[in-house]
Each structure stands twice: as structure tokens, then as C-alpha cells.
Amino acid sequence: GAGVSQSPSNKVTEKGKDVELRCDPISGHTALYWYRQSLGQGLEFLIYFQGNSAPDKSGLPSDRFSAERTGGSVSTLTIQRTQQEDSAVYLCASSTGLAGGNTDTQYFGPGTRLTVL
């Protein structure tokens, strides 16, 4: 696609429910990232995929958070037993994965605003 797309754009859920957020990266981008942005804060790294594997999961805040990527393309971020503190905008980014030893420019999607009541 032309850019990174995410769905849904907004999600309201009740505390304790599970949610799934979807990210569709730029076509051909092998690297994919998830970040979380709480109100008035910068972006907090969650997880990085290269292809279908996740060499860096260091930002996942708890074992209620998991992510997978299939076919080297679409990724889903799943939050189980949601808590109110999970409310945030969840942003996905992708990059070519070809930067080698350099920083790979990341291109962001519009995010999913999650509200946990």
C-alpha cells in the first residue's frame, strides 16, 4: 500500500476484555515496529519485527501484551485482560530493513486509539 495502515482507528473496550490491533506495513518493508503513546507523552517502544521474527521484545510492558507477524507483512498486537492504564494510542511503523548498520527511517501509521473503561 501507499503507507502504513492500522485498524481499527478507535477502540473502546471494557476492563478485562482482550483486544487485537492490526498493522499493515508499507509493501516491501521487512521491518515493523509497535510503539505506544500515552496522553501528553512521547512514543514508547514495544516490539520490533524483522520478517516474522521479533528480535527485540524488550518494550512489552507485561505478559498480557503479545504480537505476531505473519507472511512478513501484517502484524497484530494483542492485549489480554485490558487494564485502564493500557489506554493510549498504539502506533505501528515500518521500514525497509535494509539500512545495515545505519538507522532505518521508520514510517508511521495513523495509530489506534485504545480506551479501556
Add this chain to the structure above:
Amino acid sequence: EDKVVQSPLSLVVHEGDTVTLNCSYEVTNFRSLLWYKQEKKAPTFLFMLTSSGIEKKSGRLSSILDKKELSSILNITATQTGDSAIYLCAAGIQGAQKLVFGQGTRLTINP
């Protein structure tokens, strides 16, 4: 712990003014400094800086990195209302693909 700090957190100016946004970083194995503009939700890429003292320019925006001072500035000249946004600074790290973001500067340009 890797850290990026931006200042000011909020800035309100009049159209036509020039603004300077600041970013300082404390990261192990620093590799690069990136600036993004966030208007609604999706941050859009502005600049990536890896070499100290070399200015990057795009129209009315410019940025420079000072590795000695562990800092970068983003300048916007002749500001327009369309420049109103949150400006995010991020550090790229050697051996990792994640970016470490600052908390952002919310810039408001009044007509």
C-alpha cells in the same frame, strides 16, 4: 537508562516568527538523531542526523546535531499556521532498531 529530553514542552508564537526547538539525549551507543512532525496521529519523518555540525535543510525547516553537547536543534523560520504540531525527537541506537523518543514539543502558531 536511555533518555531523550525535549524543550520547551509547549510553545506558542505568532505567524512569521522563527522558533528553535531543543533536544538533548543520553543514550549508550548513540547512532543517529531523528525529528518527526505529528499533526493528528501519524508522525511524519523530517530529518535524520548522524554527523555533528552538518545542517540539514528542507524549505523553512533546518536541523543540526552537536555530538559534543549531546543535543540537536530544529529551526523553523517564517512560521505558518500549518506548522502547528507536536515535534518529536528520537535517538537511534547502535545494535538496536528501536528509536528512543522524547516527550515532544507542542508548537502552536497563531495567525
